[in-house]
Amino acid sequence: MSKMKYSLPGQAEDGAYAADRPLQAGQEYKFAAVRVTARQKQWSLARIAKLCAASTAVAVPAWPVLAQAEPVIGASAHLFTSSQVVGLSVVIGVISAALLSTLWLVRQRGNLENESREIRSALSDAQQRISQYEALIADKNRRIVIWDGGARPELLGQLPPETGAPQDNEFLAFGLWLKARSASELERAVGRLREQAESFDMVIETMRDEVIEAQGRVSGGRAFVRFVALNNLRAELAELKIERDRLMTSISAFQTMLDAIDMPAWQRDTAGRLTWVNHAYGDAVEAQSPQQAVNEGREILTTVARERIHASTTPESPFHDTISTVVRGNRTFFDVVDVKVPNGSAGLAVDVSDVEAVRAELERTLKSHAETLDHLATPVAIFDGDRRLQFYNQAFVSLWELDISFLESKPDNSELLERLRAAKKLPDQLNWKSWKETALSVYRSLDTQSDLWHLPNGQTLRVFATAHPQGGATWVFENLTEQVDLETRYNTLVKVQGETIDHLSEGVAVFGPDGRIRLSNPAFRALWGITETEAKPGTHIRGIGEACAPSYDQPDGWKTFAELITSFDDERRSSQGTLELLSGLVLDFAVIPLPNAQTMLTFVNMTDSVRAERALTEKNEALRKADELKNDFVQHVSYELRSPLTNIIGFTDLLRTPGVGPLNERQAEYIDHIATSSSVLLTLVNDILDLATVDAGIMRLNYAEIDLADLLDDVSMQIADRLHESGVSLEITAPAYLGSIVADPQRLKQILLKLLANAANFSPEGASIALDCRREGTDFVFSVRDRGPGISPDMIATVFDRFATGAKSGKRGGAGLGLSIVDSFVSLHNGEVSIDSEPGKGTTVTCRIPSINLPHSVAAE
Incomplete structure (x- = not known):
């Protein structure tokens, strides 16, 4: 129920007039009326007291009059x-005062009678309004209890009978x-509300x-509780909330019980x-706490055990088994x-450690050994004294691919060897029986036997068989x-590497x-002009340096290479650089x-690249100087022309x-022709100066916040004369x-202005130019459309080029800088x-101007 307030003047407890009293407290207005009546009585008593004082004041002035009459009275003393x-x-004084x-x-x-009539009228209106508001408050689906400081509260409204709530x-x-439960919670909440002014919202049953x-x-200053009967979705929601509270209570009880037992419990x-x-x-x-174990994901079981449980x-069918872990x-x-x-789960x-320790000490030890062997990449198989297989690891299964x-x-x-032979996984033997007997003779031998098996699938195995003292x-x-393959590939790689190095164009x-020196290729010897004998393997680097001296006569030339190659530093350094031989060759070297x-x-011949780079550098420098000269000339001429203009x-x-x-x-x-031509020429000079400033990279934008409506008004006013001169109109859509x-x-x-002037120049007389403006996010997008002759497809690519004046249908010729400046x-x-x-069909030019967040300057690139 929404709260309404009503203002009725009445004196509050502190003597001021109270206003905006809550509508719920209907008794408040009666109390205010009684207060007004009491005030009226106090006022009447005060008036009566003033009347008595006034009568006394009137009687007092009579005494001087009598005093002045004393001579007359004395003169007639014979009469009175x-x-x-x-x-x-x-x-006489009393009669006058009365x-x-x-x-x-x-x-x-x-x-007093007039004031009494007014007060009675106001009291009647107030009681009528109170009756109206009480009728509005009364609702069969809600009830309000109001405490106004007294022990007896006021009840407004009622609840549906099906709720079982009493109406008295x-x-x-x-x-x-x-x-x-609901009654006790509600009584505590009402107590805190009346004593501590603590508000509450709850759902009760x-x-x-x-x-x-x-x-x-x-x-x-009043406390009130509103009871609202819920229905439909709100009732279902409240019931779900109550059911949730019940479930949370049950869960909390179970968790408390599990926390009390000395058995690890978890939920995933x-x-x-x-x-x-x-x-x-x-x-x-x-x-330190169960929550820390959850947050850090501390597991009490091993990864293998958890995967086994999950699988x-x-x-x-719940999982139930004995698992070993470390605690x-x-x-x-x-x-x-x-x-x-x-x-989840x-x-x-x-904890059954004590039982397992007594019952399965040997089994645990064997299992630990088995787990260790199972993680080995080397296949292992253990046979007992009866030559029967007792253990095998995963590598053994992967090797032989047996069921x-x-x-x-x-x-x-023997049965295992026969199965492997039948599957054609053992080496082919001329005398199988003799070979098998030799392999099984390990059970009668005191020493470890070793043999190489070349399997049909291309694998090579070294087999070790060791007899156990107790049998097996x-x-x-x-x-x-892999070792054999690596050795073979290494030898092949060495040969291929030698051939590759010999055919490289870089010297190595x-x-x-x-x-x-260990090796060198022909390119190395050709670059330095030395023979194969001078660079044969085993020659010291000093000898190589002496042989290369005629081509590179520098004091620290090969000495630097020798220091890097024979250095005893813990961290071996690499080095790169460029050197130029006496023959004119330019080499990039790397250590x-x-x-x-x-x-x-390594040495790479960079002579051609260096020469080309130098040529390009010189040409680029010449172009740069020419561009600077051009920009200086344009700026100078522009400034010099603008002054006389x-x-x-x-x-x-x-x-x-x-x-x-x-x-x-x-x-x-x-004079008009001179003014028009001068203005056109000044515009042209300014355009050239702007382009020169852009090209020189010195133009900076002065960012400021622009009201787009004011901008469009300003532009329409400035372009009005040009539009009138061209006989066209402007339509702005925004x-x-x-x-x-x-x-x-x-x-x-x-x-x-440039876009509108360009559109006016190419629009026929009497036509209309359209300026459409809109916002897309923070961007300002506008387009200028004219009904002119249009532009051919082969000319569109050049419209933004400077001094491009291909179109001849315009009313006024120009230098072709307008669209270039726009771009x-x-x-x-x-x-x-x-x-x-x-x-x-005309031309449409569309521009998108993004807005920046903070003002800053941007230089042209």
């Missing part, structure tokens, strides 16, 4: 005695119609399982991550039960296939740590450390003034509020400009 005179004076007081009281009585004063006996929303608030999500653990779990993983557990550095066995649920572990069921049947060693044997199969030489403390020295325009305007003298019609026409943009106001205005200024704003035109 002194006592008679005094009595007469008193009687008459004046009576007249004043009659007037005040009339005023028993409503406040919450324990009679609410459930015990009645004895009939109906749901009610209770809201407690304090307003205007569907991805296998921990979501909850108990204190026993936290202690087992040495976490074998189903909703119908506080000690090997511990847990009897683990893990149950799969829709949102939950598990419990019971697990066959291996688990613990076959005899261990077979180890070392796979030498490899030196050992002793400074002696590259290699493994085994060897060093490779300004004088011409000024004198032309002066000649137009009446003070200089009258001009005939022809002189006035000539939304009601374009907003503002941060850009250079002067350059943005130039862009619009330059848009680019400076990091914007985009495009043109769309068809012959005979």
Whole structure:
């Protein structure tokens, strides 16, 4: 129910007038009316007291009059005695005071009756409004209880009968119609509301399982609680909230119970991550708290165990087995039960280490050895005294690709060899029986036997067979296939590398740590002009340097290479550089450390590239100087032309003034032509100067916030004369509020004026130019469309070029700089400009100007 307020003047407890009293407290208005009546009575008593004082004041002035009459009375003493005179004076004074007081009281009585009528009328209106508001508050779906400082509260409205809520004063006996939990929570909340002004919102349940929303608030010094009967979705939501509270209570009870037992318990999500653990779990993983164990993902079980549990557990068949793990550095066995649920899984572990220690000490040791061997990459098989297979690792299974069921049947060693021979996985033998007997003779031998098996699939195995003192044997199969392949490929690689190095165009030489050359290719010897004998393997680097001296006569030439190659520093340094031989060859060299403390020295002939680079550098420098000269010339000429043009325009305007003298019609026409031509020439000079500034990279934008509506008004005013001269009109289409943009106001205005002037120049007389403006995000997008002759497809690519004047249908010729300036200024704003035109259908130029966040200067590139 929304809160309404009503203002009724009445005196508050502090003597001021109260206003904006809450509508819910209907008794407040009656109380205010009584206060007004009491005030009226106090006021009447005060008036009466004033009347008495006034009568006394009227009687007092009579005494001077009597005093002045004393001589007269004394003169007539023979007629009256002194006592008679005094009595007469008193009687006259009292009669006068009574008459004046009576007249004043009659007037005040009339005023009091008028005020009483007004107060009764206001009280009647207030009671009528209170009745209306009480009717609005009364609702069968809600009830309001108001405490106004007294012990007896006021009840407004009612709740539906199906809720079981009493309609009389028993409503406040919450324990009679609410459930015990809801009643106790509500009574505590009401107590805090009345004593501490603490508001509350809660959902309570009645004895009939109906749901009610209770809201407690304090307003205007009064406490009130609103009870609202919920229905439909709100009731369902409240019931769900209550059911959730019940479930959370149950979950909390179970978690408390699990925290109290000395057995690690956990809960995981569907991805296998921990979501909850108990204190026993936290202690087992040495976490300061269960939450820390969850946050850090501390696992009590090994990865293999968790994967096994995840793979074998189903909703119908929980996992139950004994798992070994490490707790506080000690090997511990847990009897683990893990149950799969829709949102993950939950598990419990019971420590059975003591039982396992007594019962399976030997089994655990064997299992540990087996796990160690199972992680080896070398295939291993162990046979007992009866020559039956007792153990094999994963590498053994991968090597022979045998069925697990066959291996688990613990076959005899001879049977295993027969199976491998039948599968054609053993070496082909001329005498199979003799070969098998030799292989199985290990069981009768005291020494380890070793043999090489070349398998049909191309693998090479070194087989070790060792007999056990108590009987049995261990077979180890070392796979030498990769080693043999690597050796073969290495030899092949060495040959290929030698051939490759010999045919390289770059010179290559490899030196050992002793400074002696290991190999060199023909390109190395050709670049330095030495023979194969002078660079034969084993020659010291000093001898190589002496042989290369005629080609590179520098004191520190090969000495630097020798220091890098034979250095004893812990960190071997690489080096790069360029050197020029006496023959004119330019070589790029690189000193590259290699493994085994060897060093490779390479030389690349860069003569042609260097010569081309030098030529390009010289040409680029010449072009740069020419460009600088051109820019300086254009700027100088532009500035020099602008000064006399300004004088011409000024004198032309002066000649137009009446003070200089009258001009005939022809002189006035000539003056107009001079002014027009000077203005066009000044515009052209300014355009050339702007382009020169852009080319020189010194133009900077002066960013400021621009109101786009004001910008369009300014542009339309400045272009009006040009449009009138060309006989065309301008239509501006823009939304009601374009907003503002941060850009250079002067350059943005130039862009619009150039586009409109260009469109006016190519539009037929009487046509209309359209300027469409819009905002796309923070960008300002505008387009200028004319109905001119259009541009042919082969000319569109050159419209933004400077001095491009291919179109001859314009009213006024120009230098062809308008669109070029537009393109330059848009680019400076990091914007985009495009043109769309068809012959005979007109041209549309579209520009996009982005707005920047903070004002800053941007230099032209």
